[in-house]
Amino acid sequence: MVKITDVARHAGVSPSTVSYVLSGKRSISAGTRERVLASIAELGYRPHAGARALASSRSNVLALVIPLRSGIHVPVVMQIAVAAVTAARRHDHDVLLLTQEEGVEGLRRVADSALVDALIVMDVQMRDPRLPMLRELDRPSVLIGFPADADDLTCIDLDFRAAGEACAERLAGLGHRSIALIGSPPEVYARQTGYAQRVAEGFRAAVRRHGLTGEVYPCEATAEAARALVGRLLAERPGLTGVVVHNEPVMEPVVRAFGAAGRRVPDELSVVAICPEDLAEHADPPLTSVAVPADEVGRRSVELLMAKLGGERVPAATLLPPRLTARASDR
Amino acid sequence: MVKITDVARHAGVSPSTVSYVLSGKRSISAGTRERVLASIAELGYRPHAGARALASSRSNVLALVIPLRSGIHVPVVMQIAVAAVTAARRHDHDVLLLTQEEGVEGLRRVADSALVDALIVMDVQMRDPRLPMLRELDRPSVLIGFPADADDLTCIDLDFRAAGEACAERLAGLGHRSIALIGSPPEVYARQTGYAQRVAEGFRAAVRRHGLTGEVYPCEATAEAARALVGRLLAERPGLTGVVVHNEPVMEPVVRAFGAAGRRVPDELSVVAICPEDLAEHADPPLTSVAVPADEVGRRSVELLMAKLGGERVPAATLLPPRLTARASDR
DNA sequence: GCCGTGAATCGAAGCGCTTCGATCATCGCC
């Protein structure tokens, strides 16, 4: 293994000079910098991560806690994770993967052992047991999702309330009077996951404001459940002309089931989805949708953490505004 | 921050004794051990990860490289990742997440900087550019997937050839004479991803052995593509009575499309899938399938690495035998 | 009663890096 003293000797400088070349924390003459960098390249030197962490009390690693629960759409989680890793690398950091299962204790472990400098926690619940721990930790964190009592914690997410609202508004604007929201699986509402409730709230608010008929229907994330629900809607809500779907695995089966019952999309039924952009684009027909900006959530979580690590103050709440893209599923 | 000297003082022993209590590398009297453990608990001591890594030249972190490519089923990747993290924790290790994007250079970086002790590389291609690097690295690695030239590298995966064979065998055993394999998207074959080719090989071998009619049909991972392909099969292969599907997003649309064309599953068409167990179970009808054992792959990758880190010799190839579970989609 | 042996513990060195103060040369300025 080649170490900093090897580089120093090879370049004819002291180890501290090599360190300063690498960190840029003191000025170094151009000539010396060149020589040192050349030696580093020639010898293939990589600073020892542990030694660096020990001396600088910075590990350059972020923790990312991913959810394991049912009812959440796995590709979105993955997309956030990949975006976070990519963003972290741009800031010369790496990402340590933790599962929900590790719980509160896991957060304390990686923080107290100085394994990580900061934490990103996904799928935060309204009353999340991890919040007290995150508050008392000496390391910065960012929550993806909004708990009931966020106050001093830094949170980020799509503004799901506004998203639900925007979808209902869209249908109202197109003249629909009887609409429905096909939402997350019942267990997601049951465990007080903020985003599902907020979509429903926003939806209901717009329904009220426009004097529409509109209900919220939770739905299991299976094609079968989707078909069953569509059957029920056809029976109970004969005048239904517009549907908002916020449940990825169910979107295509819903469109198909309505079609099979003679309610073709978009001619006899308008559909608006809340889902990742690519899913809406590649659907048949392409769906008018509010994008779930997973990439942006992942990337900005990291950027918030970097700012905090740099001593900057950041806004406590980052609510990404919904962007609705009109496609071929409504009229 | 509480450190080992604090614990030592509190327990009335030397730091080295605390260290030996924790590592178990030397014998410690029961009384001393008790006292030290009590002090650790009382003070809430956590060894500093960086210091430990520096002194012991072990970081207790594994790298996991996940794929980003299209055509691979995201939930399987996630399942492997979660299983790997869970298994790693059981062995007191953590997992660092890397993306394919980091490439060969990323592997060298985390290995040479001693950030990780060992590596797991997913989605290995037949001729994978990362192989030479992995060979010359001084750290152990495990590949998920089999490259063309694996020789000294440790690899693990489902035996996809045997899986393809088992599915065709199953249909042959039920008396079907004209069958098809609906496979991965064309780009997956094009980039020489071993598993897709191996399923096809196994399928063809069984077809030949039983004198069946059987072809392989790549298929994009969209419902639309599935319906188009089913249309084509109905036209080109009127005598078709059995189908093997190895393409998760397409399974349900295929069953539906055949059903819509009057070829109900299982009465007029038998379907056998290669997919994760839960997907097959929750399909409608539940599908006879060979399980893709993502959990086991993740878990055993970690166990192989742990064995290697412990100096044990491990088999170069671990081919998990396919397990076919009969359900309601064939007869 | 002495010695060898093994168990239990300690002290000190050292892992590879960062960082702080000190040193020394250079420079512009009054």
Place this chain on the structure above:
DNA sequence: GGCGATGATCGAAGCGCTTCGATTCACGGC
């Protein structure tokens, strides 16, 4: 022409842990 500033570099301390002798003590065998 001397002086404070500024820039460039060095040396040494120290980050918190593991590990390698060395030391001490108790005990059994002869």
